[in-house]
Amino acid sequence: MIRSLITPQTTDIHIAIPDDYVGKKVEVLVFTYDEPSEAPETTSNIMSQFWGVISEDTTREMHKHVAQSRDEWERDI
Secondary structure (H helix, E strand, O other): OOOOOOOOOOOOOOOOOOHHHOOOOOOOOOOOOOOOOOOOOOOOOHHHHHOOOOOHHHHHHHHHHHHHHHHHHHOOO
């Protein structure tokens, strides 16, 4: 991979491709260095998005499955 920061003096940029890149797909990105990146929004409480969506029966089954899984972690093998 080749990555370079440049400051163009005109609207044209010419790129020399290494011999081993010839015939392969390459990706060329152009953006300003100080341009903010679009990071996905993160939330600290994802489960709150499902409040009222899952039925009480499904909730009980999920809790039962989680409890069984935890019990399996604790057993001696």
